Amino acid sequence: MLRTLFSFRNRYRILHLTWFAFFLSFVVWFDVAPFATTIQRELHLTSPQLKVLAICNLALTIPARIVIGMVLDRYGPQLTFSALLMFAVVPCWLTATAHDFNQLVWSSLINSILGAGFVVGVRMVAEWFSFKEIGLAQGIYGGWGNFGAAAAQFCLPVLAVAIASFTGGSLNWRMAIATIGFVTAIYSIIYWRYTQDTPPDEVYQRPKRHGGLEVTSQRSFWAISLLDLGLLISLGLLTYSLAQNNIQFLTFKQAHFIWLFLGLLYAVQFYKAWQINREIVGSLNPFSSEFLKPSQHYPLNERYxxxxxxxxxxxxxxxxxxxxxxxxxxxxxxxxxxxxxxxxxxxxxxxxxxxxxxxxxxxxxxxxxxxxxxxxxxxxxxxxxxxxxxxxxxxxxxxxxxxxxxxxxxxxxxxxxxxxxxxxxxxxxxxxxxxxxxxxxxxxxxxxxxxxxxxxxxxxxxxxxxxxxxxxxxxxxxxxxxxxxxxxxxxxxxxxxxxxxx
Structure with missing residues (x-):
């Protein structure tokens, strides 16, 4: 594989187009970081407010990776990644036109969705490379794409200076961020045009049911429910950090409301997962004769x-x-x-x-x-x-x-x-x-x-x-x-x- 890695043919074309898509999504995800002090000075932000923006830029990545995973399994990586890259225009434009802290908060929250781009390429690479090469292929995809975070630190300030030299004035961070959003949207068209979900003559395998993870045993259902709970608890911790005295972005009353919402969200998520796996789990009604009695069993050799x-x-x-x-x-x-x-x-x-x-x-x-x-x-x-x-x-x-x-x-x-x-x-x-x-x-x-x-x-x-x-x-x-x-x-x-x- 190493000898033909840069051939840009067949599966290698898919690999290079996909890691670069991931690279661009990370450049967009971290587009504010290189200009943090400049933005702080121009918009008169405090240091705690900068910390809030950093937290917001992480907040929705956690649920977005779960949602994008579901969309990906249903519609395929070609469409999912192309749509996500096109979506990059929205947070970039919102950030570029922001004039106060509240606008930056919303743009950072929306921007955090771009952090979910990583999930898409994992399946695309898995579809095109054999088990003997999957580790190296996934490593190249993840490692080279992850470099987008570091590249944002180098490239965006240079782009801002270049734009300023043509338009006059000081460091033009607004145009730099808007430009990278536009470039990412253009690349989404290229990605859609030159990739496909699977190699020729292979069928893209989709889950039989959508909206949650299919499991193969009752124990697995309870395990996946605990994993989902862990993700929502982490969002609760994010909420807690935003309500701390040194930040005070949220009042504790607002934080309690968010925690209540997260609890209700988990209840809905749990019910949806049960609907998908009810034959494996059985009834959740304690008064039913079918309480926790599965009507379907997977053979041991088909379980994961x-x-x-x-x-x-x-x-x-x-x-x-x-x-x-x-x-x-x-x-x-x-x-x-x-x-x-x-x-x-x-x-x-x-x-x-x-x-x-x-x-x-x-x-x-x-x-x-x-x-x-x-x-x-x-x-x-x-x-x-x-x-x-x-x-x-x-x-x-x-x-x-x-x-x-x-x-x-x-x-x-x-x-x-x-x-x-x-x-x-x-x-x-x-x-x-x-x-x-x-x-x-x-x-x-x-x-x-x-x-x-x-x-x-x-x-x-x-x-x-x-x-x-x-x-x-x-x-x-x-x-x-x-x-x-x-x-x-x-x-x-x-x-x-x-x-x-x-």
């Missing part, structure tokens, strides 16, 4: 374990969740711990996301070649734990070179671990790969929410130790509970890719 989804959710929380957290705090950490000036600190910290170009694909490649995806996942997660525990020992008296080396070591294991995670996701159950990828991707954002909240209540040292201990716990669970994907099953039976006994 939701436990495997939960483990992958946890691994992605551990690696990608910590990644987006560390990227957020590294410049400040280097500046405050080692006395670097802000520019130097930002340049040093940039090495962390840039490493994604190599480390995430290498994680997928190791998973393909090592002979065991389970033990690859376990080993990389152990590396994450050790790396963060060592970073937790750094202080003002530490050597800067050693600190940078430990940062890069941790970054490698974190990003390679993310690549290894999505080398396993497509093997669980092919017709619902989008929904599974949505759950795993959403839990990555949940990790970011939890870790950033912990950081706001403590300090960087506590954060690093907590992330390290969490990673070692995750590695232990993977060692004992994660199943090795059965590649022969994944190839021969699209209905199930991990045979299991529950």
């Amino acid at each position: 374990q939701v436990r495997q989804i939960a483990l992958l959710d946890f691994t992605y929380l551990t690696n990608f969740g910590s990644q987006i957290t560390v990227i957020s705090i590294l410049p400040t950490w280097f500046e405050q711990t080692f006395g670097l000036n802000p520019v130097t600190a930002s340049l040093v910290a940039t090495a962390y996301p840039v490493l994604n170009l190599v480390s995430r694909p290498s994680g997928g490649l190791i998973s393909d070649r090592a002979g065991s995806r389970k033990w690859t996942m376990t080993g990389l997660t152990i590396g994450i734990g050790i790396g963060y525990l060592l970073m937790g020992k750094l202080d003002a008296g530490s050597n800067l070179t050693v600190a940078i080396g430990l940062m890069m070591l941790s970054a490698y294991f974190v990003q390679a671990g993310a690549g290894a995670t999505f080398s396993i996701v497509p093997f669980i159950r092919k017709p619902v790969t989008g929904q599974i990828a949505g759950s795993v991707g959403a839990y990555g954002n949940v990790g970011g929410v939890i870790y950033l909240l912990l950081y706001s209540l403590s300090n960087a040292q506590t954060l690093f130790y907590s992330m390290g201990i969490t990673a070692l716990i995750c590695a232990s669970l993977c060692a004992f509970l994660l199943q090795e994907p059965q590649s022969s099953v994944a190839t021969n039976s699209p209905e199930t890719a991990i045979a299991s006994i529950e």
Whole structure:
């Protein structure tokens, strides 16, 4: 695969068009970050208000990844990604025309939906690459596409300066953001024109029912319900952070109303999931003779374990969740711990996301070649734990070179671990790969929410130790509970890719 990677033919054309679509969605998602101080100065925003915008830019990504996963499984990645890229015009235009804090809040909330773009390409790549190459292909897709977050920091200010030189005046951040939205919309047409859901003569497999994840056992239904509850709890934590005294974007009365809404949303979601799986679950009426008595049973060899989804959710929380957290705090950490000036600190910290170009694909490649995806996942997660525990020992008296080396070591294991995670996701159950990828991707954002909240209540040292201990716990669970994907099953039976006994 490496020899023909840049041929731009057949499946490689699909891979390159798809990672670049993901790249653009991330550029749009992080389009405000490079201009944060400029926007703060022009619109007279406070530092707490900037924190609110950062939180809002993350808020809807969690539910959006779940919804996009459902849409993806039903309509296919070609249409879903094209529509999402065209939608980028909306938040970019709203941001470019914003004149006060409230308008920026709404544009940031809508913009956070673009973070769901990642889910779409996971299934597109899975449709075009065999199980022997899926890890590397997913790693390239995720790693090169993720670079869009770093590219936004470099490219958008340059674009703003270039526009200003033609139009006159100061840094034109408004036109830069509007332009990238327009470019992304144009690319959506290109993506629609030159991609297709599956290779020729293959049929795109859709779930039999839509609106929720189909499960194959009663135990799996309750497990997936708990996973859904975890996502809504994370949104509750986001709401809590917006109601804190140092931010006060929401009053606690408004926060209570949102929490009530989230509770009702979970009830609706639970009922919808039961409707889809009622033959497996049975009646939920405690007075019925059919209470929790399923009318349909899947044979053991056709079942898949939701436990495997939960483990992958946890691994992605551990690696990608910590990644987006560390990227957020590294410049400040280097500046405050080692006395670097802000520019130097930002340049040093940039090495962390840039490493994604190599480390995430290498994680997928190791998973393909090592002979065991389970033990690859376990080993990389152990590396994450050790790396963060060592970073937790750094202080003002530490050597800067050693600190940078430990940062890069941790970054490698974190990003390679993310690549290894999505080398396993497509093997669980092919017709619902989008929904599974949505759950795993959403839990990555949940990790970011939890870790950033912990950081706001403590300090960087506590954060690093907590992330390290969490990673070692995750590695232990993977060692004992994660199943090795059965590649022969994944190839021969699209209905199930991990045979299991529950």
